[in-house]
Amino acid sequence: MSTALRPLIVGAGPAGIRAAQVMVTAGLRPIVVDEAPSAGGQIYRQRLFPDERSPRDLYGSEAGKASALHQAFVQIRDKIDYFPESLVWNIRDNVADIMKDGRHIRQGFSHLILATGATDRVVPFKGWTTPGVFTLGGAQIALKSQGCAIGEEVVFLGSGPLLYLVAWQYMKAGARVAAVLDTAPFLAKLHLARGLPSQPGVVFRGFRYAAELMARGVSVRFGVEPTRIEGQDRVSAVVWRENGRERRLACDAIGYGFALRSETQLADLAGCRFVFDERDRAWRPDRDPAGRTSVSGIYIAGDGAGIAGADAAELAGERAALALVEDAGLTFDHARVADLERRLNAIRRFRGVLEAAFPFPAAWAGSIEDDVQLCRCEEISVGQVRRAAHDQGVRELNRLKALTRVGMGRCQGRMCSSAAAEVLAAASGQPVEAVGRLRAQPPVKPLPLAMASDGEAA
Amino acid sequence: MALLKRLARQNLPPVAFSLNGVSCTGRAGDTVLTAVLTQTDRLRSSDFSGESRAGFCQMGACQDCWILTAEGDRIRACSTPLRPGMRLRTIAEPKS
Numbered sequence: 001m002s003t004a005l006r007p008l009i010v011g012a013g014p015a016g017i018r019a020a021q022v023m024v025t026a027g028l029r030p031i032v033v034d035e036a037p038s039a040g041g042q043i044y045r046q047r048l049f050p051d052e053r054s055p056r057d058l059y060g061s062e063a064g065k066a067s068a069l070h071q072a073f074v075q076i077r078d079k080i081d082y083f084p085e086s087l088v089w090n091i092r093d094n095v096a097d098i099m100k101d102g103r104h105i106r107q108g109f110s111h112l113i114l115a116t117g118a119t120d121r122v123v124p125f126k127g128w129t130t131p132g133v134f135t136l137g138g139a140q141i142a143l144k145s146q147g148c149a150i151g152e153e154v155v156f157l158g159s160g161p162l163l164y165l166v167a168w169q170y171m172k173a174g175a176r177v178a179a180v181l182d183t184a185p186f187l188a189k190l191h192l193a194r195g196l197p198s199q200p201g202v203v204f205r206g207f208r209y210a211a212e213l214m215a216r217g218v219s220v221r222f223g224v225e226p227t228r229i230e231g232q233d234r235v236s237a238v239v240w241r242e243n244g245r246e247r248r249l250a251c252d253a254i255g256y257g258f259a260l261r262s263e264t265q266l267a268d269l270a271g272c273r274f275v276f277d278e279r280d281r282a283w284r285p286d287r288d289p290a291g292r293t294s295v296s297g298i299y300i301a302g303d304g305a306g307i308a309g310a311d312a313a314e315l316a317g318e319r320a321a322l323a324l325v326e327d328a329g330l331t332f333d334h335a336r337v338a339d340l341e342r343r344l345n346a347i348r349r350f351r352g353v354l355e356a357a358f359p360f361p362a363a364w365a366g367s368i369e370d371d372v373q374l375c376r377c378e379e380i381s382v383g384q385v386r387r388a389a390h391d392q393g394v395r396e397l398n399r400l401k402a403l404t405r406v407g408m409g410r411c412q413g414r415m416c417s418s419a420a421a422e423v424l425a426a427a428s429g430q431p432v433e434a435v436g437r438l439r440a441q442p443p444v445k446p447l448p449l450a451m452a453s454d455g456e457a458a
Numbered sequence: 459m460a461l462l463k464r465l466a467r468q469n470l471p472p473v474a475f476s477l478n479g480v481s482c483t484g485r486a487g488d489t490v491l492t493a494v495l496t497q498t499d500r501l502r503s504s505d506f507s508g509e510s511r512a513g514f515c516q517m518g519a520c521q522d523c524w525i526l527t528a529e530g531d532r533i534r535a536c537s538t539p540l541r542p543g544m545r546l547r548t549i550a551e552p553k554s
Contacts, residue, residue, distance in 0.1 A: 005540050035518055037539065042517055048539050049487025051467040119519040131499050131512035132461060138516035141536075146492040147466030154541070173465050234461070248554040253461075263519075376514070376522065379506040409505075410521035415514065446521060 005328055006108065008096055010088045010266060011115035012312050013041020014357050015302030015317030017073050019113045022321035024079045026330050031081040033084070033098055033109065039073040041117055042137060043310045044144050060143050060169065061205055062310070069314070090442035091270040094297070097442070098388050104453045109371065111297045111324050114267055114285075115317055117275050118303035120257035121164075123364055123419050127229025129376050137164045137256035140169065149175035151253025152225065157181040157226060159358040160259035161206060167255075168209035171216060178251045179219040180210075182232045183238060186222035191356035199350045215226045221247075225364070229254060258360050260307045261418050265440035267304070271295050276433040277306050279355050281362065282418060283437040289341055291320030292327075299324055312347040315326035315340050362432070373421065375416040377409020382423055389427035397436050400424055410446055462492060463500040463513055463526060476528075484540045489535040491516065491523050491535035494546060501525050501535055502549035 005028055009016045012034035023030045031447070032039075038046040044059065044066040059066040081392055083100050090097035091112070098105040102409060120135035134142065134150050136158060142148045149170060155178045167180045195203050223242055230237040230248075239248045267285040268274070273294035275286040284306045291299045299320040302313035319340045323334045370383025384404050386395040388394040392403060400406055406420050407413030413420070417438050425432040470485040477497055484493030491513050494501060500510040501523050513523035516536045523535040528545035 035537065047487055048489070049485075050472060051470055051487065053466055119517060129504070129509060129511065129514075131510050134513065135520075137536040138514060138536075141516040142462060143465070146462075146487075146489060147468075148492055149462050150497065152463055154508070160495045175463070175465060208463075234459075253542060266478055376520070377505070379504060410524075411519060414519045415522075445518070446534075 005110045005134065006031070007110035007111040007113065007324060008107065009113045009115060010034075010096075011041065011117055011300060011302070011304070012036065012039035012073070012084075013084075013115060013117050014069060014078050014117035014214065014313035015117075015304075015320075016113070016316035017069055018314045018373045019115060019301060019321035019324075020080050020098075021072055021076055022318050022325060026325045026332065028325075028328075029080060029153040031083065031109070034099075035085065035087055037085050039082075039084070040066070040308075042141065044069050045141060047145055048426060051147065053147070055275055057173075060172075065310070068440035078204045080188060087443075087445055088266060088303045089444050089447060090268050097449060099276070099447055101152070101437075102451060111328065112299065113317070113320055113324065114270075114292075114298070114300045114304055115313070116266055117262040117302035117313075118262050118307060119414055121214050121259055121261040121360070121418050122257055122415060123361065123422070124372050124374050124382065124416070125226050125228065125364075125367075125368060127235075128256065130229050130231050130235050130326075131233060132231070133229060133243075134236030134253070136160070136166050136255045136257035137260075139164065139253075140166045143169060143173055143175075149173070149253070150255060151235070152176060153178045153251045154253045154255060155179050155181060155249060156255045157183075157224070157238065157252040158257045159184045159360070160257065161202075161354060161358065162257065162259070163208060163358070164209040165214070167218070168280070171213060171218065173432050177213065177218045178223060180213060181226070181238070182220065182222050182358075183224050183226075184222065184357070188321050188350075188357050188359060191353055192354075194386055195353040198346050204364070214368070216426065220430070222300070225361075230252055259358065260303055262304050263414075264304060265444040267293065267300055268411045268440035269442060269444070272298060272300070279351060280307050281360060281422075281432055283433070287345075288336075291316055292323055292324035296360055307441055308344075308347055308351055312344055315344050315347070319344065321329045360417055363421060365419070366426040368423065374419060375409060377404045377411050377415075378405040380404050380406045385420060385423050386427040389424055394424065395435065397424065397438050399422060401438060407438045412441065412444065413416075459499055460497060461495040464496060473540050473542050474543070475540060475546060478548060488524060488540040489536055490533060490538045490540050490544070490546065493540040494525065494548070498548070500548055502546050512544060
């Protein structure tokens with residue numbers, strides 16, 4: 001056991017768990033900090049209390065992967081220092097500030113793996129803050145973790161693989177799916193044929209979900225442009241345009257989103273260099289193929305390093321930890337490294353296919369009505385952002401935040417920053433990369449003022 | 459009226475709590491968000507316009523689902539497990 005090495009892993013999802021496993025095999029004892037009460041991340045989230053449902057009920061075709069990952073964690077549990085329900089809220093100079101059980105811990109580390117995952121990417125439109133509208137990920141969590149549908153008549157809206165998966169999971173669980181409204185045109189789905197050689201299972205599963213939804217009479221629409229959500233204190237209908245015609249459907253809940261956006265705040269606070277990712281239309285930490293960031297001793301893996309999904313996250317977590325082991329001068333499996341990189345590259349290529357099949361509606365940014373709320377914390381409208389661009393010459397996101405408070409609220413831009421970047425870029429006539437990204441601020445999430453201090457931890 | 463609809467976990471042990479002074483029952487393994495939104499359709503009013511809000515991301519990111527305890531603590535409903543005897547209050551802040 002190398003006592004001088006004190007690796008820290010942030011996040012116990014697919015990437016974090018596989019990274020911890022590699023370190024344990026190498027004789028290290030990592031600290032694993034995770035916000036959730038049990039390991040698995042969002043995709044393989046575990047229930048708080050056992051119930052009547054089987055892993056197959058919960059995770060569908062991914063049940064084997066979920067169980068394997070949970071089992072892997074059980075096997076290393078005694079060989080790591082695990083802090084569940086704990087938040088890393090700042091990182092600087094090889095020290096992480098952690099809130100655990102309402103107390104503050106300053107935790108030093110020799111190496112750091114950030115496996116912070118992602119949240120849904122959303123684009124505001126009229127009524128998106130109405131109770132009953134949840135992200136697609138949120139709708140899925142309600143079902144998997146809590147056994148609840150988000151309403152009686154649920155519409156799924158947006159684009160991305162999650163759109164069909166969650167709708168299908170709701171139907172299977174006995175919820176009423178009123179419609180699946182895909183913002184991408186039907187023809188975009190033909191791009192998936194290009195993914196058949198490398199990822200046939202994923203492509204066929206996707207088609208199966210859509211086919212089974214339609215076979216059960218669920219209306220699946222393509223080329224949808226949502227106009228508004230009706231209902232004052234509760235969703236009562238969704239209205240959209242399709243082929244130039246306006247359509248309206250009564251419903252009481254909406255699952256909404258466009259793929260995911262990376263959680264990158266901690267990488268920013270740790271001083272990692274960022275690059276613009278054309279495919280994600282977002283700035284993300286720069287990394288080499290193994291997951292090394294620009295800061296020595298800091299690695300990044302999973303969706304927090306750019307969106308690639310759960311399978312890639314497991315591989316990338318393992319790959320980053322092998323890089324850490326190598327950099328620490330310990331022995332590691334060279335053949336395994338080559339295999340991981342080959343499989344990661346295949347998935348990353350497939351991501352391009354998915355982006356073509358489920359394109360992000362970047363053109364909307366110019367046409368959202370001025371009175372639509374953009375920042376749901378500070379309640380700043382799209383029009384206020386445009387006026388800042390037009391009247392005050394704002395061309396950069398942090399300047400926009402200073403002048404309008406967009407991204408200054410409790411979520412610190414997690415829900416609005418990608419849309420704010422698109423709206424500001426359109427209003428100022430720049431490509432989206434030119435408006436930059438919001439600088440992260442500690443604490444990265446709200447902390448109780450009553451938090452007690454434990455001082456330094458070994 | 460309830461926002462969320464239970465499809466499973468119906469027969470788990472009951473957990474008693476109160477919401478705005480009214481006695482309610484959740485299930486073992488509920489989050490506070492689930493326990494409250496299977497009773498009613500809002501958690502709080504937004505800070506400025508006073509619009510009803512009932513959570514959004516359910517994964518601790520959007521900070522939309524804060525709720526009060528009778529003791530005055532703010533808790534994030536989606537990431538707080540329901541505990542027996544919790545006294546919860548939906549947040550109704552003055553409109554500005």
